[in-house]
Amino acid sequence: AQSVTQPDIHITVSEGASLELRCNYSYGATPYLFWYVQSPGQGLQLLLKYFSGDTLVQGIKGFEAEFKRSQSSFNLRKPSVHWSDAAEYFCAVVGGADGLTFGKGTHLIIQP
Amino acid sequence: ETGVTQTPRHLVMGMTNKKSLKCEQHLGHNAMYWYKQSAKKPLELMFVYNFKEQTENNSVPSRFSPECPNSSHLFLHLHTLQPEDSALYLCASSQGVLGYEQYFGPGTRLTVT
Numbered sequence: 001a002q003s004v005t006q007p008d009i010h011i012t013v014s015e016g017a018s019l020e021l022r023c024n025y026s027y028g029a030t031p032y033l034f035w036y037v038q039s040p041g042q043g044l045q046l047l048l049k050y051f052s053g054d055t056l057v058q059g060i061k062g063f064e065a066e067f068k069r070s071q072s073s074f075n076l077r078k079p080s081v082h083w084s085d086a087a088e089y090f091c092a093v094v095g096g097a098d099g100l101t102f103g104k105g106t107h108l109i110i111q112p
Numbered sequence: 113e114t115g116v117t118q119t120p121r122h123l124v125m126g127m128t129n130k131k132s133l134k135c136e137q138h139l140g141h142n143a144m145y146w147y148k149q150s151a152k153k154p155l156e157l158m159f160v161y162n163f164k165e166q167t168e169n170n171s172v173p174s175r176f177s178p179e180c181p182n183s184s185h186l187f188l189h190l191h192t193l194q195p196e197d198s199a200l201y202l203c204a205s206s207q208g209v210l211g212y213e214q215y216f217g218p219g220t221r222l223t224v225t
Contacts, residue, residue, distance in 0.1 A: 043216035
């Protein structure tokens with residue numbers, strides 16, 4: 001079965017600084033990969049997805065992610081964070097008939 | 113209404129009560145899902161419906177009973193819940209089941225007393 005690991009439970013970044021959130025997956029074939037964001041009291045919003053093709057994918061709100069097969073990683077990046085980016089970020093994989101498997105999430109804190 | 117809506121947004125119920133959560137999607141999707149989100153635990157997939165047919169039931173206790181009357185509506189009927197069932201219950205929909213992004217509703221915050 002597929003699995004997702006987000007090694008960082010919390011990350012604190014200064015406003016304006018760059019951001020990278022880590023995601024590692026386990027799946028035998030090429031997975032479908034997603035990043036979602038959840039603001040307090042809200043549902044999950046899709047930031048970006050990778051299905052095939054170009055390994056660098058662009059998403060909404062200035063986010064991008066890079067699929068690296070050799071490292072089984074799909075890290076999320078943003079060159080300059082804004083205070084409104086503070087939220088919970090989830091990496092997810094679809095690798096079979098079970099639908100999405102989510103990581104435990106990374107809580108992003110933005111320092112002024 | 114657009115996207116995925118859920119009602120109620122908050123629910124407090126006793127262990128002997130019976131209540132239902134409602135989800136409606138306005139996206140023309142064919143698949144709908146229930147997830148449970150507890151503190152410090154990953155999102156847990158509970159049920160999957162594809163074209164109104166249940167295709168997945170991840171060992172969910174029988175005190176949770178889903179119903180999908182059509183592709184746009186999904187219910188989660190609750191009875192004799194336990195305090196550990198307190199969580200955020202999220203509904204999602206997607207065009208298909210495999211390889212499609214899911215769109216989530218805002219969730220229902222359930223507290224079992």
